[in-house]
Amino acid sequence: MATIRALVPTQLERRMKTPAFGRRALLAGFGIGALGALTGCRAEGFAPSAVPNGNIGSNLNIYTWGDYSDPANLEEFGRQGVQVQTDSFASNEELIAKLGATRGTSGYDIVVPTSTYLTLMSKNGLLEKLDLGKIPNLANLDPEFQDSIADPQNAYAVCKNWGxxxxxxxxxxxxxxxxxxxxxxxxxxxxxxxxxxxxxxxxxxxxxxxxxxxxxxxxxxxxxxxxxxxxxxxxxxxxxxxxxxxxxxxxxxxxxxxxxxxxxxxxxxxxxxxxxxxxxxxxxxxxxxRWMDTWAIPVGVQHPDAAYAFINFMLQPDQALKDVDYIGYSTGLTGQRELAEAAGLKMLDVLFPPAEILDRLVxxxxxxxxxxxxxxxxxxxxxxxx
Structure with a gap:
């Protein structure tokens, strides 16, 4: 794999050692601190993705921004018998450095890079190419947030949130x-x-x-x-x-x-x-x-079925709306503003910019x-x- 020098100039490398560097660090400290594991009993009749026999395994390890998913969603997914472990990073550079250093042995099943970095990450062999047949709920995602310039045809990633x-x-x-x-x-x-x-x-x-x-x-x-x-x-x-x-x-x-x-x-x-x-x-x-954070699967994924199941689960309208309410950013699903209105969420014009504003963003x-x-x-x- 090629060295990813362009992402970490010397000055940036120094600042990566200080707290809260990077977009939306929120509650994340530096290092890889566990946010906890959520477990539960297997529920009947739950088919979160196109996985043979619905068997998605018992573990899922996610590397994401701090406090960036509604704990209720993690808990609900955990009721399928999956132990969900989330660790946090504070910048895309930290995420890339971790994946580059471990070269497929990071132990993570899902990562959450910003779309800006997808081209470089995929070209340097850090991400698995997605099997979109295992993410049928991708159809719920507004076409505006599919097939981006950074990731044509959602080859490596799916929208998590945008702003x-x-x-x-x-x-x-x-x-x-x-x-x-x-x-x-x-x-x-x-x-x-x-x-x-x-x-x-x-x-x-x-x-x-x-x-x-x-x-x-x-x-x-x-x-x-x-x-x-x-x-x-x-x-x-x-x-x-x-x-x-x-x-x-x-x-x-x-x-x-x-x-x-x-x-x-x-x-x-x-x-x-x-x-x-x-x-x-x-x-x-x-x-x-206009930025977009994404769900992606790193090379060396140990629990791919659970990873696909979770991504598909988070593309369901109810789960997506919980995340909107919890972190305050749209997940890009079709009709999400109407659901947010029905749920009584406030200041929706800030959360969902009108078309004339979206059209002038880059x-x-x-x-x-x-x-x-x-x-x-x-x-x-x-x-x-x-």
Whole structure:
């Protein structure tokens, strides 16, 4: 297997040793800490996937983001006589490093990479090619979240959750309309100065400037990359107070004025805030990242039938809706908004962006600029609050 050097520049490798680096770290600490095993008795008549005789085995080991599945779903699946063990990682780089180092002996049956990394992972022999005949509930997934550029025909992965990026602002401090990334940059250096939080994600931060200036978020032009890095490091960073993978906490605490966030985290913070009416959420123009996390099966899987059964189980509408309610992100199933409305879930326009917003989103990729964004992120941390 080829060495995956492009994903782990030296500076990123150093930061991977610190807590909470990476998208949606949530409750995950670094290392591989067990979140617990859920067991139960076998239920009759349960056929979770196209597995011969319905025999899916007795163990399932999942490597995923921290606190990223509704425990009720894990418990229900465990009642089929399967012991479900979940371990957590805090970044895609950590996941890839683990799979690359173990070379098929990780012991995991399911992993949850972000789609951005699927092409590189599959080309480097880290993932099994899927037998879609064992996932009949794939038919429940909206075509919008199937057959992606990163994974044509769902060869290696299936959508678990998806979301996008934007920002929340305190309208009692910023009392003018905010609609764009250009508005974000202006407010960050004025009304919100020293009360700005950015995500712990170098590429997401780069998009703020690239989109504000009308550049392609996937640009690798050296001049544009250098211009972006210079502005964000020297103009924006001195006004930034925090970099955080849990931005919802700032909303709940009311401790920031301008918060860069993923839509599901923003919604969760808003719903738990003491004075939610002060906060305004923005799907900024002209564009933002639309990310997708996926269910995938690593090379060397020890319990493939259980893996397929679980993925198929999670593509059932009832199970998927539980995950939406628990983690706050859509799972991409057809008709899920209607089910969420019937279940009484709130702020559905944040959870399910309308078509006109979806149409202007892009999916970030690993490019020749990725290393520069990592270096920029380190420089911004050094300058933050200066």
């Amino acid at each position: 996008t990026t934007g920002f929340l602002y305190d309208s009692t401090v910023i009392n003018r309309p905010m609609n764009s990334w250009a508005d974000f940059l202006e407010a960050a250096q004025n009304e919100a100065s020293n009360n700005v939080s950015l995500l712990e994600d170098p590429a997401e931060i780069a998009v703020i400037y690239l989109a504000a200036k009308g550049y392609d978020p996937l640009s690798t032009d050296p001049k544009i990359v250098a211009e972006c890095a210079d502005y964000l490091t020297n103009q924006l960073a001195p006004h930034v107070r925090a970099f955080s993978s849990t931005p919802q906490n700032f909303i709940i605490q009311g401790s920031m004025t301008l918060v860069h966030a993923f839509n599901g985290d923003a919604r969760r913070g808003y719903l738990e805030a003491e004075n939610p009416e002060r906060w305004k959420w923005v799907f900024p123009t002209p564009t933002a990242n 999916s970030l990729e690993i490019t020749e600029a990725s290393g520069a964004w990592v270096d920029m992120y380190g420089a911004m941390q050094a300058k933050a609050g200066a």
